[in-house]
Each structure stands twice: as C-alpha cells, then as structure tokens.
Amino acid sequence: MKKPELIFLFAVMVFLGACATTSDFPVSDIVPAAEITVKKKLEKNSNYRIIVNARNLASPDRLNPPANCYTVWINTSNGYRKVGQLTKKNARSATLESLVPFDFYEVSITAERDTEISYPTGPEISRTFL
Numbered sequence: 001m002k003k004p005e006l007i008f009l010f011a012v013m014v015f016l017g018a019c020a021t022t023s024d025f026p027v028s029d030i031v032p033a034a035e036i037t038v039k040k041k042l043e044k045n046s047n048y049r050i051i052v053n054a055r056n057l058a059s060p061d062r063l064n065p066p067a068n069c070y071t072v073w074i075n076t077s078n079g080y081r082k083v084g085q086l087t088k089k090n091a092r093s094a095t096l097e098s099l100v101p102f103d104f105y106e107v108s109i110t111a112e113r114d115t116e117i118s119y120p121t122g123p124e125i126s127r128t129f130l
Contacts, residue, residue, distance in 0.1 A: 025127070028125050031058050034126070039052075048102070071112045106129050
C-alpha cells in the first residue's frame with residue numbers, strides 16, 4: 001500500500017472512531033460476572049443512538065429480590081429518562097439499541113419488577129459516565 005493511501009485510511013479510522021463514545025460499566029456487586037458496555041453516537045438528525053451490550057448477565061428473576069427486567073436509564077440535564085429494557089439475544093448476552101432526542105452524560109441499569117415505571121425504583125446494577 002502506498003503512503004498516501006495509508007494516511008487516508010488512518011484519517012478515516014480516526015474520524016469514524018471520533019463519532020462515537022464507548023464506556024465500560026464497572027463490575028456490579030449484584031451481578032459480578034456481567035460485562036456491560038455502552039456506546040453513544042450522534043446521528044445526522046441530531047438524535048443520539050445508544051447501544052448497551054451485556055454479557056453474562058444473570059436472569060433478573062434469579063436476583064434477590066427477584067425482578068422482571070433490567071431497565072436502562074440515562075441522566076440528562078433534565079433528570080432521569082427511561083430508555084428501555086435489555087432484551088436477551090441468547091443465553092449469554094442481552095442488548096438494547098435506541099434513539100433518544102437529547103444528550104446524556106450518564107447511563108445506569110436497574111433491576112425492576114414493573115416495566116411501566118417512569119423513574120428508577122429497583123436496585124441499581126451498575127452506572128457509568130460518558
């Protein structure tokens with residue numbers, strides 16, 4: 001590969017990497033085997049895409065106290081907003097992908113009994129800052 005092509009390829013990789021922010025959640029006391037990451041990306045229409053991936057996350061009904069779902073929350077300048085529930089992809093992983101119309105700086109996951117809530121009430125699994 002020629003030198004100008006390498007420089008162009010490197011510039012494209014840097015540009016694509018700069019468009020998204022990724023963060024790992026710290027190890028949870030409640031589900032210590034879980035490995036959770038979040039990615040935030042500004043879309044062309046000024047919405048933010050949030051992608052949460054979790055591996056080795058115990059089923060919420062196995063927690064103490066048991067829950068029905070894992071709910072993802074974002075913290076904005078106007079307070080907490082529910083993004084949705086993590087959905088099991090298979091026995092080892094769960095995911096959530098959504099678009100939100102406002103910027104956020106913090107993501108948390110709680111174990112909830114009720115799926116129709118508007119603020120976090122269950123135990124917090126983990127939290128990270130972007």
